[in-house]
Amino acid sequence: MRLVDAVIAQRLASRVPLIKDVAQYIISAGGKRLRPALLLLCSGAIGSSHRDRHSLAAVVEFIHTATLLHDDVVDESTLRRGRATANEAFGNAASVLVGDFLYSRAFQMMVDTDNMRIMQILSDATNVIAEGEVMQLVNMRDASLTEAGYLDVIRSKTAKLFEASARLAAVLVDASPATEAACATYGQAIGTAFQVIDDVLDYEGEAAHMGKNLGDDLREGKVTLPVIVALREADTAEQAILREAIEEGQLERLTEIVAIVKRRGGLDAARQAAMAEARRATQAISELPDNAHRGALLQLAADLLRRQQ
Numbered sequence: 001m002r003l004v005d006a007v008i009a010q011r012l013a014s015r016v017p018l019i020k021d022v023a024q025y026i027i028s029a030g031g032k033r034l035r036p037a038l039l040l041l042c043s044g045a046i047g048s049s050h051r052d053r054h055s056l057a058a059v060v061e062f063i064h065t066a067t068l069l070h071d072d073v074v075d076e077s078t079l080r081r082g083r084a085t086a087n088e089a090f091g092n093a094a095s096v097l098v099g100d101f102l103y104s105r106a107f108q109m110m111v112d113t114d115n116m117r118i119m120q121i122l123s124d125a126t127n128v129i130a131e132g133e134v135m136q137l138v139n140m141r142d143a144s145l146t147e148a149g150y151l152d153v154i155r156s157k158t159a160k161l162f163e164a165s166a167r168l169a170a171v172l173v174d175a176s177p178a179t180e181a182a183c184a185t186y187g188q189a190i191g192t193a194f195q196v197i198d199d200v201l202d203y204e205g206e207a208a209h210m211g212k213n214l215g216d217d218l219r220e221g222k223v224t225l226p227v228i229v230a231l232r233e234a235d236t237a238e239q240a241i242l243r244e245a246i247e248e249g250q251l252e253r254l255t256e257i258v259a260i261v262k263r264r265g266g267l268d269a270a271r272q273a274a275m276a277e278a279r280r281a282t283q284a285i286s287e288l289p290d291n292a293h294r295g296a297l298l299q300l301a302a303d304l305l306r307r308q309q
Contacts, residue, residue, distance in 0.1 A: 004036050007058040011105060022090050022098040027065055029081040034194070035060040035165040041300070042169035042183045044293030045285065050172040052113050060165045062106040063126060067157075069099035071133070075220045117171055125164035132156025141221035143243045147228050154195040155188065162191025182284050186297065189281035193304050196274040199224035201307075203261050215254045218245055225273060226266035233264040271305070278305055 012023050036057030043053045071077070072085040073092045079085060087095040103126070110119045135153045139145050166187030170180035202217040203226050217224055223246055231242050238260045244250070245257050261267060278301040288294050 001033060001037065001040070003054045004033070004040070004057045004061070007054050008061060011058060011062075011109060014101070018090075018094060019098055019101050022069075022086055022094050023065065023102060025089065026068060026080075026086045027061070029083060031065075031081065033061060035064055035161055037300075038162060038165045038187055038190070038297075039169050041293050041297050042166045042186070043172070045288050045291060045297060046170060046173070046175055046179055046183070047289060047291075048169060048173045048175075052172060053169065055109055055112065056118070056168050056172070057165075059106045059109045059122065060161060060168075062102045062109075063122070063129075064161060066099040066102040066106070067129060067133070067161075069095045069102070074133070074137070075216075077216065077220075115171075118168060121164050121167060121171065125160050128156050128160045132158070132160065136222065139223060141247050141249070142223060143231065143246045145223040145228060147225065150223065150225055150228055151192070155192055158195040159188045159191030162194070163188040166190075179288070182288060185284035186281045189277045189284065190301060190304065193274040193277035193281065193301070196225055196270050196277065197304060197307055200226055200267050200270045200274070202226075203258050204267055215251050215257075218254070218257065219249050219251055221246065221249050225270040226261050228266075229269040230261040230264040230266035233266075234260060238264065274305055278302070 008027060012020050012027070014020055039057045039060060040053060043050065068080070069086055072080060073087045073095050077085050078088045085095075086098070106122070107119075110122050113119075132153055132155075136157060139149065139153065163184050164187070167180060167184040169175075170183045175183075199217065202215065202224065218227070227242060227246065231239055234242060241253060241257065242260060245253065251257075281301045282298055285294060285297055
């Protein structure tokens with residue numbers, strides 16, 4: 001990961017100082033670097049030490065960072081990872097444009113690999129992520145969103161880049177189709193579990209741990225799995241409270257809303273769904289070589305279920 005960070009620092013170079021300032025601000029904010037870590041761990045699990053793995057790990061981090069910059073503008077977010085968002089610190093215009101720079105820099109780095117399959121995987125993933133973001137926008141303040149619709153969104157906007165990151169490890173070394181599928185399935189399942197737990201924490205986390213404000217999803221009109229389950233199980237009065245919160249984005253009754261979501265099993269059901277995805281991830285890599293890197297991938301699946309931020 002230190003080598004990945006070195007690539008990131010090198011490729012952030014620009015003759016425009018504001019670009020580096022904004023990009024460095026968000027990249028240095030203490031993110032988990034899960035996507036590049038997945039690429040490196042999957043590489044190790046299949047015995048690969050390909051020279052391009054650090055560069056591609058930086059590419060997926062750039063793509064992820066670009067989506068964060070754009071998302072925070074769309075969501076009008078003010079807090080990420082415990083400090084002001086880039087749009088809060090530098091303005092919306094700078095955030096959007098630097099996000100564009102990171103996308104284009106990522107594609108420059110993809111071309112450097114001279115591998116059409118890699119470019120296809122990453123360009124397809126970037127397109128699917130954009131589709132997922134638009135789907136989420138369309139679903140805003142829609143209290144009728146189903147669990148299937150919710151999963152469609154998160155597998156596009158979040159899990160797709162996890163899947164691509166893990167798949168790239170196999171593609172770099174022309175691994176067998178079975179190995180590529182194992183890595184890709186692991187990545188998709190881990191990415192799905194990660195987002196479901198993230199949505200749980202919006203109702204039971206602590207701002208100090210999460211680095212964002214409790215109830216942000218509800219304020220932004222995002223209908224997530226804990227609320228979908230609660231709406232299904234709630235009585236008429238509780239449903240009215242939840243629907244009003246979703247449709248109006250009002251958080252005056254947040255304490256009551258959280259109590260309803262907990263009482264009606266929304267958080268428990270979401271955690272069970274995340275556990276099922278974690279099991280799917282571990283099963284996917286069961287046939288990979290038994291080594292320290294595969295062990296770390298298995299541990300990651302377990303740790304995600306206990307995350308507090």
